[in-house]
Structure formats: structure tokens, C-alpha cells
Amino acid sequence: MITLALPRRYPSYCGANIWPLAALPELEVAFKALGKLIFDVGLMVAYHCDQYVSRGMKMRKDEGLEQILLRSRCHKGRLLYYFPAQLSNHEENGDSMSSWCGWHTDHGSLTGLTCAMFKRNDVEISCPDSAAGLYIRTRSGEIVKATFGENEIAYQIGETTEILSQGYLCATPHGVRAPKGKEASGVDRSTFALFMQPDWYVNRRWDEKLNFLFNCRDEKLKFSEDVYIHKEVFNAEVLLFQLIPSNDSLTFGEYSEMLLDKYYHEKT
Ligand SMILES: O=C(O)CCC(=O)C(=O)O
Numbered sequence: 508m509i510t511l512a513l514p515r516r517y518p519s520y521c522g523a524n525i526w527p528l529a530a531l532p533e534l535e536v537a538f539k540a541l542g543k544l545i546f547d548v549g550l551m552v553a554y555h556c557d558q559y560v561s562r563g564m565k566m567r568k569d570e571g572l573e574q575i576l577l578r579s580r581c582h583k584g585r586l587l588y589y590f591p592a593q594l595s596n597h598e599e600n601g602d603s604m605s606s607w608c609g610w611h612t613d614h615g616s617l618t619g620l621t622c623a624m625f626k627r628n629d630v631e632i633s634c635p636d637s638a639a640g641l642y643i644r645t646r647s648g649e650i651v652k653a654t655f656g657e658n659e660i661a662y663q664i665g666e667t668t669e670i671l672s673q674g675y676l677c678a679t680p681h682g683v684r685a686p687k688g689k690e691a692s693g694v695d696r697s698t699f700a701l702f703m704q705p706d707w708y709v710n711r712r713w714d715e716k717l718n719f720l721f722n723c724r725d726e727k728l729k730f731s732e733d734v735y736i737h738k739e740v741f742n743a744e745v746l747l748f749q750l751i752p753s754n755d756s757l758t759f760g761e762y763s764e765m766l767l768d769k770y771y772h773e774k775t
């Protein structure tokens with residue numbers, strides 16, 4: 508019963524995977540193996556995040572990032588594809604650091620990223636512009652290129668971790684810069700991201716619309732006055748956080764729905 512109801516409530520989270528079984532049968536196995544590796548290492552990163560946070564705030568073991576990730580069934584692996592810059596519909600915006608993907612923070616707990624692969628005409632190449640790629644903004648406000656190799660995984664902190672750690676850990680602002688110049692013509696970029704996030708659904712709550720009693724785990728996000736997620740940089744977030752009264756709490760599902768409405772449906 509639950510497997511029927513959840514996709515209706517959260518279509519963007521619960522859609523079935525679509526595997527190109529005929530064209531690329533090996534993708535499903537490789538994709539899941541990579542996702543599992545990034546998840547397993549992510550748990551180790553989470554353990555150390557908890558050690559750090561517990562020095563500053565009181566935290567029960569089951570409230571820590573590691574346990575939240577371990578009990579969640581809502582992690583999402585995605586292959587990301589960036590079209591060659593001149594074919595993209597998006598005009599290059601004023602901020603060249605984010606010409607392929609605008610500055611943002613991920614809303615989940617922890618995002619694991621592989622280093623990207625660049626291609627021209629389906630042939631893998633090394634990127635002709637060494638300035639292209641993923642950029643992050645550090646806690647001290649510096650913009651730095653995130654450089655890592657093909658056998659390495661990068662982890663970024665998401666907004667939910669910032670909220671649950673009451674700001675001891677900060678969500679990582681990031682954007683992706685497209686290559687520039689003649690040589691950049693026709694160059695595309697592919698990478699893999701594992702978005703690790705808490706369970707999102709409501710706990711033992713009757714849903715009028717679906718006529719269904721949810722009997723599942725949720726994760727409450729407590730918004731305290733001390734948490735101002737990158738407010739000073741991203742105007743959209745400033746608006747969003749004005750909508751959440753301080754000291755209020757939402758489930759991760761409610762928080763996600765609020766963001767999706769804000770960004771995609773302009774409901775709020
Ligand atoms: O492409 C990347 O390296 C980062 C992707 C990203 O930030 C995202 O999908 O949220």
C-alpha cells in the first residue's frame with residue numbers, strides 16, 4: 508500500500524528508475540555500484556562530521572548525520588550532463604564562475620561527486636580550459652576551484668546538515684563554470700552525484716487527499732534563530748527563510764516540498 512501512495516505524494520522523488528537496458532545494459536550495475544561506494548564513504552565522512560559537531564552541541568547518537576543517512580531510503584544518484592556551452596539555451600550570465608550551473612547549495616544532507624568527464628563528439632578529452640569546472644565558496648568567503656582526481660570523491664555539505672547541526676557545519680555554496688574560448692566549442696561535461704538526504708515523509712499522519720495513514724519515519728528540521736543559510740549571498744534563500752518562523756520545525760519532506768514549490772511552481 509505504501510509503495511502505491513508515496514509516488515503519488517512525491518512524484519519527483521519516487522519515480523521509477525529508467526535504465527537503457529537495450530542500449531547500455533551495463534549501466535544499471537555500474538551506476539548502483541558507484542552509488543553504493545559513494546554512500547559507504549559518505550557514512551565515514553558523516554561519522555567525522557558528527558564528531559566535530561558534538562564538540563559544540565549536545566546531540567543524541569540517533570540524531571547525528573551518520574544515523575540519519577544510515578536509516579534513510581531517500582538517497583538519489585544522478586548522472587549529470589552539461590551541454591556544450593554554445594548549444595545551451597542559457598545565455599552566459601554576468602558571473603562566469605557559474606555559467607554552466609548557477610550558484611546554489613544542495614538542500615539534502617551530503618552530496619558526493621565524482622570528478623567530471625569532458626567530451627567532444629562523444630570522444631573523451633581533457634578539458635581545453637583549465638578554469639572550467641566546479642567552484643565552491645569557502646567559509647571565509649573565498650571562491651576556489653574544487654580540484655580532485657578520477658579516483659577521488661568530493662563531498663559537499665547540504666542545507667539540511669547546516670540546519671540540524673545548528674550551523675556548526677555550513678552548506679557549501681557551489682557553481683559550475685563552462686570552458687571558454689575557441690577550443691571549448693562542442694565540449695560537454697558529465698558527472699555523477701549522489702544526493703544523500705533524510706527520509707522525507709511524514710510520521711503517522713493522516714493525508715486527507717490520499718486517504719492514507721502514513722506510518723513512516725520522518726526527520727524534523729528545527730530552524731533556530733542561529734541558522735542563516737548563506738542568507739547574505741542568495742536572495743532566493745532570504746525570501747524562503749523569511750517564510751519559516753524561527754524556532755519552527757518542518758519535516759525534511761515539507762522542507763523539500765517548500766523548496767520545489769518555490770523554485771519550480773512559484774507557489775510561495
Ligand atoms: O556538476 C557538478 O560537479 C555539481 C552538480 C551540482 O551542483 C548539483 O547537481 O547540485
Ligand SMILES: [Fe+2]
Pocket residue numbers: 611612613681
Ligand atoms: Fe549542487
